[in-house]
Amino acid sequence: MKFLPKIIGFFVNFLSYISPKLAGKLAIYLFSTPLKGKPTEKDIDFLNTAFRESLKYDDLSIMTYRWLGKNKTILLAHGWESNAARWRPLIESLKKHDYNIIALDAPAHGHSGSKRFDAILYAEFIQIVCKKFKPDVIVGHSVGGMSTIFYQHKYKNKQLEKLILLGAPSNISDVFTRYINMMGYNKRVGKQMNKIVQQKYGNLPAYYSAANFTKNIDTSALIIHDERDRIIPYEDAKQYVENYQNAKLITTQGFGHSLNNETITEYINNYLSKEAI
Numbered sequence: 541m542k543f544l545p546k547i548i549g550f551f552v553n554f555l556s557y558i559s560p561k562l563a564g565k566l567a568i569y570l571f572s573t574p575l576k577g578k579p580t581e582k583d584i585d586f587l588n589t590a591f592r593e594s595l596k597y598d599d600l601s602i603m604t605y606r607w608l609g610k611n612k613t614i615l616l617a618h619g620w621e622s623n624a625a626r627w628r629p630l631i632e633s634l635k636k637h638d639y640n641i642i643a644l645d646a647p648a649h650g651h652s653g654s655k656r657f658d659a660i661l662y663a664e665f666i667q668i669v670c671k672k673f674k675p676d677v678i679v680g681h682s683v684g685g686m687s688t689i690f691y692q693h694k695y696k697n698k699q700l701e702k703l704i705l706l707g708a709p710s711n712i713s714d715v716f717t718r719y720i721n722m723m724g725y726n727k728r729v730g731k732q733m734n735k736i737v738q739q740k741y742g743n744l745p746a747y748y749s750a751a752n753f754t755k756n757i758d759t760s761a762l763i764i765h766d767e768r769d770r771i772i773p774y775e776d777a778k779q780y781v782e783n784y785q786n787a788k789l790i791t792t793q794g795f796g797h798s799l800n801n802e803t804i805t806e807y808i809n810n811y812l813s814k815e816a817i
Contacts, residue, residue: 549724556728564732571719571733572656576621577649583625590643597668600653603645604669607631609638612701612812615675616643617666619682619707620657623650626681626800633805639812642673646684659683659712660741660748663690670697677812679704681799682772686710686750693753703761704808706799707769710776711749712737751776754784761787762811764799771797 548570556563579587590605605624614634616627624643634641647654647661654661666678666687678700680688685708692700709715720730738744754761761784765777774791781789790807792799 545722546724552723552729553726556726556732560728560732563729564736567723567725567729567733568736569656570723571716572648572658574621574648574657577623577646579623579625579650583623586625586628594651595668595672597664600647600665601651602653602665602668603651604673605643606673607635607641609635609640611637611639612676613640613642613673614812615666615669615673615678616641617662617678617680617684617688618643618646618649619680619684621649622646622681625650629800629802630679630805630808633809637809637812642669642675644669646687659687660690662687663694666691667695670695670700674699676700677702677704679706679808680708681706682708682797684708686712689750689753689757690748692757692759693750697759700759702811703757703759704811705761705763705780706804707765707772707797708750708763708776708780709772710751710779712745713749714776716745751779751783754780754787757784758786762790762807763787764790764792764804764807766792766795766797766799768793769797 552563552567555566587605590607593604595602595604618624618626623645627643631641644665645652646657647665648657662683676699678688685705688703692703716733734744763777763780765774767774777789781787795801795804
């Protein structure tokens with residue numbers, strides 16, 4: 541299995557000599573199609589304890605889950621190949637403090653619509669959910685954190701009091717580079733991938749730097765990142781801190797990318813209970 545990405549990359553590279561455009565489309569297709577993310581039976585049992593409501597963005601459904609409380613409203617945005625059930629340990633803790641909790645499934649994940657995922661679309665899903673439920677805080681893991689920044693940069697929600705980013709990538713360009721290197725794509729394929737993003741959204745991937753976007757975000761933020769994160773390098777957290785004036789970084793060791801344990805939950809609860817950083 542470990543050789544499969546290179547085998548696929550070889551085929552896409554070969555295709556790029558025949559049809560660079562088709563090769564680029566195939567590379568983007570593979571990049572944006574999650575292989576996991578559907579809830580297990582155990583996940584479904586937990587999610588059924590929530591009030592479920594499907595919202596709409598264009599013709600796409602957005603599945604949301606609510607656990608009602610009288611405290612602040614917290615919105616939870618999961619990462620790649622996951623779903624809202626990944627938050628169960630944090631949700632159980634937040635419920636003890638009577639927080640009003642909202643979780644959503646990302647595009648092409650869980651019970652939300654779309655056959656493809658991208659972080660820009662995810663930001664629009666977050667916008668719809670924020671408009672409906674008006675959260676005070678957003679917690680985003682991995683690409684859920686990056687999409688949260690895309691959302692706040694674009695919509696400038698003044699009601700938001702705090703953001704919490706867990707193992708979040710700092711920009712799409714580096715995510716593309718890591719994917720291209722993993723698959724062994726040639727420069728023709730990479731160039732076509734960039735073109736597809738530009739044609740769809742009007743900008744090259746390099747424009748979508750969440751770290752740079754934070755220069756114009758005043759919302760208080762907590763950034764948690766593990767030094768040994770093998771999925772999103774710790775360097776991404778440092779890029780956020782270099783640009784985000786109103787953010788604090790907590791560095792962990794040995795928790796990996798998931799950051800889904802009691803220690804992280806305690807950091808989150810402590811931050812939520814404070815008036816400021």
